[in-house]
Amino acid sequence: MSVPDGVQESRAAWRLGIITPRRKKIFFGLLVAAGLVLPHLVYPVFLMNVLCMALFASAFNLLLGYTGLLSFGHAAFLGTAGYVTGYLLKAWGLPVELGVLAGTAVATLLGWAIGALAIRRSGIYFAMITLGFAQMIYFLAVQLPFTGGEDGLQGIPQGKALGFIPLHDPYALYYFVFAVFALGFGVIYRTIHSPFGHVLRSIRENEPRALSLGYDVARYKLVAFVISAGLAGLAGSTKALVLQFVTLTDVHWHKSGEVVLMTLLGGMGTVMGPSVGALLVVAMENYLTGFGDWVTVIIGSVFVAGVLAFRRGIVGEALHLVRNFPF
Amino acid sequence: MQALFGQLLVGLINGSFYALLSLGLSIIFGLVNVVNFAHGAMYMTGAFFAWIGLSSLGIGYWPTLLLSPLAVGLLGVVVERTMLRRLYQLDNLYGLLFTFGLTLIVEGLFHHQYGNSGNSFPVPEALQGGSNLGFMYLPRYRAWVVLVSLAVCFASWFFIERTKLGAYLRAGTENPRLLQAFGVNVPLMMTLTFGFGVALAGFAGVMAAPIYQVTPSMGSGLIIVVFAVVVIGGMGSILGSIVTGIGLGLVEGLTKYLYPQAAATVVFAIMAVVLLIRPAGLFGREK
Numbered sequence: 001m002s003v004p005d006g007v008q009e010s011r012a013a014w015r016l017g018i019i020t021p022r023r024k025k026i027f028f029g030l031l032v033a034a035g036l037v038l039p040h041l042v043y044p045v046f047l048m049n050v051l052c053m054a055l056f057a058s059a060f061n062l063l064l065g066y067t068g069l070l071s072f073g074h075a076a077f078l079g080t081a082g083y084v085t086g087y088l089l090k091a092w093g094l095p096v097e098l099g100v101l102a103g104t105a106v107a108t109l110l111g112w113a114i115g116a117l118a119i120r121r122s123g124i125y126f127a128m129i130t131l132g133f134a135q136m137i138y139f140l141a142v143q144l145p146f147t148g149g150e151d152g153l154q155g156i157p158q159g160k161a162l163g164f165i166p167l168h169d170p171y172a173l174y175y176f177v178f179a180v181f182a183l184g185f186g187v188i189y190r191t192i193h194s195p196f197g198h199v200l201r202s203i204r205e206n207e208p209r210a211l212s213l214g215y216d217v218a219r220y221k222l223v224a225f226v227i228s229a230g231l232a233g234l235a236g237s238t239k240a241l242v243l244q245f246v247t248l249t250d251v252h253w254h255k256s257g258e259v260v261l262m263t264l265l266g267g268m269g270t271v272m273g274p275s276v277g278a279l280l281v282v283a284m285e286n287y288l289t290g291f292g293d294w295v296t297v298i299i300g301s302v303f304v305a306g307v308l309a310f311r312r313g314i315v316g317e318a319l320h321l322v323r324n325f326p327f
Numbered sequence: 328m329q330a331l332f333g334q335l336l337v338g339l340i341n342g343s344f345y346a347l348l349s350l351g352l353s354i355i356f357g358l359v360n361v362v363n364f365a366h367g368a369m370y371m372t373g374a375f376f377a378w379i380g381l382s383s384l385g386i387g388y389w390p391t392l393l394l395s396p397l398a399v400g401l402l403g404v405v406v407e408r409t410m411l412r413r414l415y416q417l418d419n420l421y422g423l424l425f426t427f428g429l430t431l432i433v434e435g436l437f438h439h440q441y442g443n444s445g446n447s448f449p450v451p452e453a454l455q456g457g458s459n460l461g462f463m464y465l466p467r468y469r470a471w472v473v474l475v476s477l478a479v480c481f482a483s484w485f486f487i488e489r490t491k492l493g494a495y496l497r498a499g500t501e502n503p504r505l506l507q508a509f510g511v512n513v514p515l516m517m518t519l520t521f522g523f524g525v526a527l528a529g530f531a532g533v534m535a536a537p538i539y540q541v542t543p544s545m546g547s548g549l550i551i552v553v554f555a556v557v558v559i560g561g562m563g564s565i566l567g568s569i570v571t572g573i574g575l576g577l578v579e580g581l582t583k584y585l586y587p588q589a590a591a592t593v594v595f596a597i598m599a600v601v602l603l604i605r606p607a608g609l610f611g612r613e614k
Contacts, residue, residue: 070420117599120606121558124362124419128554129602135551136595143588253551257427264424296435303428307421308410 007065007201007269009312009319018322035178044170045242050282051181052239057262057274058188059231064260065269066192067224068204069119072127073134074232074259076114079251080137081107081233082240086153087146089241096159096167096241100180103237104230110137111229112222119221122207131253138251152247156240173242180238184231189271191227200224261299264306267313276314332463334584335577340469340538342576343476344370347531348553349560349568350480351524354487356562357500358520361411361422367550368433369525373399373532374541375437378448388451392533399529404522411521412514430547437543445540472534479530480569487565496520555598561611571609 013019039047056078063069085103088094094102118129141147148154158167167173191197199220202210211217240246249255258281266277284302288295306313312320348366355363363369376395380386386394406429414421450468457466487493498506499513507513532546539545553572560571575594583590601609 070423072423117602120602124356124423125558127420127423128362128558129598131551132555132558132595132598135555136592139591143591253547254431257431260424260427293435293439296431296438300428300431300433300435303431304410304425307425307428308413311417311421 007316009267009316009323010270012323013319016323018319032182035182036175039171039174044174046282046286048174048177048242049239050279051177052235052242053259053262053282054275054278055181055184055238056232056235057259057266057278058185059228059235060259061263061268061270061274062188062191062200062231063224063228064263065273066197066204067200067221068207069122069221069225070127070260071118071130071225071228072253072256072260073114073130073132073137074229075251075253075255076134076137077107077111077229077232078236078239078255078259079141079246079248080110081236082246082250083141083147083153085237086156086240086246089159090153090156091146093157095163096161100234100237100241103240104233107233107236108226108230111226111233115222115225115229119218119225131256134251134253134256138248138253141248141251147246150248152245153240154245156244156246158241158244167241177238177242180234184234185275187227188231191224192271196220196223257303258299261303261306263313264311265302265313267315267317270313270315270319273313273315280314329463331581331584334580336463336465336469336580337583338577338580339473339573340576341579342573343473344531344535344549344572345553345556345576346480346569346572347476347534348528348549349556349572350483350565351527352553352557353562353565353568354483354496354527355521355524358496358503359407359411359422359517360415360419361426361521362419362554363521363524364423364426364550365406365429365433366426366525366528366553367546367548368430369399369403369528369546370532370535370549371437371541371543371546372402372433373529374448374536374539374545375441375532375543376529377533377536378446378541381448382446388533388537392530395533396526396529399532400522400526403525404518407518407521412517415517430550434543434547441543443542443544445542448536448541450537468537472538475534476531479527480565483527484565484569552594555594557608559594559598559601559608561608564610567608567610 010019056074060071060074063071081103083103084106085099088102089096089099114130114133118126118133121129142149158173160166161172161176165172165176167176199210199215202213203215203217203220207217236250239250262277262281263274264277265280266275267273281299284298285295288298291298310317348370352363352366355361355366373395376398377388377391380391380395381388411422411425414425454468454471457464457469459465487496495506495511495516499511499516503513535545556572556575557568559575560567562568575597578597579590579593582593589596
């Protein structure tokens with residue numbers, strides 16, 4: 001896959017000294033401060049939903065934006081982890097941490113299985129294969145007894161984090177989710193900026209060349225896929241905890257498309273893009289719930305408009321503006 | 328025994344639709360280099376046009392069989408001319424994303440207008456009834472669907488492999504710039520090819536209308552299976568997509584008879600096995 005426009009913009013911003021280590025520290029510091037204060041200003045459940053989807057989209061972006069692999073089946077990992085966590089908390093009464101960890105672990109394993117098969121083809125076939133396996137997971141979720149079929153899993157208990165923090169309190173739950181998000185986001189950030197991440201980018205930009213330089217491209221792709229799937233699972237497990245239910249919509253192909261939209265809209269291949277996109281899409285869905293079927297039409301139109309005219313995404317576009325601004 | 332042959336017939340019919348749809352997908356992908364996610368939505372649109380034509384304009388099955396695909400093809404031409412065309416310079420993933428968005432729009436609009444419940448389309452009079460073959464009962468309409476699908480598939484194969492226009496199409500798939508240099512209007516060819524492929528999906532939709540319920544979501548489940556069929560068969564050859572489509576339909580039918588729970592997932596399981604053994608697909612070429 002060719003380089004997404006967002007990457008070019010952020011690279012230029014580095015080169016021109018618009019992004020500097022100092023400014024980055026200040027930016028992330030402000031972000032953490034905002035994250036700590038916000039629940040007192042905005043409805044916490046909305047924020048938690050945004051954080052879960054932002055983690056989901058950031059994990060997805062590790063594949064699409066940084067490795068150049070379009071997975072059209074990421075809902076499988078989100079949903080499976082949600083179902084596993086929900087079931088373990090509800091039926092077995094496991095502690096919250098264990099439930100979330102187990103969900104993430106199952107998603108990671110699933111990512112390993114699907115990834116190992118999917119990376120045998122590239123480009124457009126990769127997208128179709130991941131879509132196919134995700135549909136398989138969807139049918140399994142419909143049929144298997146423990147998922148609750150059409151009704152889904154309802155009434156998942158939230159329990160106590162570390163044995164003493166009651167998570168049914170929205171603020172406590174929010175800070176728990178915020179910590180999970182920060183952890184997941186940190187892992188993604190470190191992965192992108194590690195030597196491993198540089199190899200991933202070289203694969204995206206010129207796969208035959210990376211191969212000829214001696215990199216085991218298939219293995220790098222697989223590891224990237226597994227990390228992405230695992231973190232998508234972490235997002236799914238946390239989401240199950242927040243909303244206290246998991247339904248078939250979490251494994252439906254619409255969800256896989258939604259995460260593509262978030263990443264595209266925010267700016268693929270940029271660190272902050274997917275989170276911005278997630279905020280936008282979740283807000284849009286929240287405010288448009290009254291419009292019924294029009295939501296799908298509007299989401300589809302945003303998709304089409306984004307692909308046709310807005311491929312840099314919001315963050316990429318902002319960086320582009322800053323770059324061309326006469327300082 | 329009756330049940331087995333009944334399921335195999337259902338499989339054969341599903342397989343005919345897989346073949347028709349994957350054929351259109353392959354033709355479009357070959358020349359235009361876009362994987363058309365909206366193919367399922369176009370199939371649904373074809374079925375809906377037939378149903379709307381009958382219920383509000385009184386247009387019968389036979390005229391619809393021609394008119395509805397034509398309308399769907401026209402829709403495809405408009406989409407290609409106004410929007411899809413701008414994406415040809417880019418990575419072909421953008422084409423997939425664009426057609427995905429288009430699918431959401433089309434499905435959402437039909438959903439809004441006609442709701443979620445199924446609408447049934449009557450079998451045309453001339454094809455009602457059926458005959459008892461001794462080992463099974465064969466409804467006449469179903470036999471018609473299988474025969475016509477095979478005929479259309481074969482005609483497409485003949486057109487592409489044995490006519491001059493088909494030779495242009497194949498040349499365009501190999502090297503569009505060279506073909507353009509020889510004076511062939513390649514952009515126009517791309518438009519018509521996209522229109523034709525989409526019309527084929529609309530045609531399959533009309534054929535399906537009397538068998539399945541006409542609903543806004545009838546296409547999207549199908550297209551994902553067709554993608555798996557395309558991965559299994561490879562998009563290289565036309566006969567390959569026909570054989571794979573029908574073969575997988577039959578396997579699905581057999582699974583429904585032997586172990587019904589696995590019927591929905593068997594195609595994806597086969598996809599996994601094919602990826603392990605022959606990653607390029609049964610009839611595909613490497614890269």
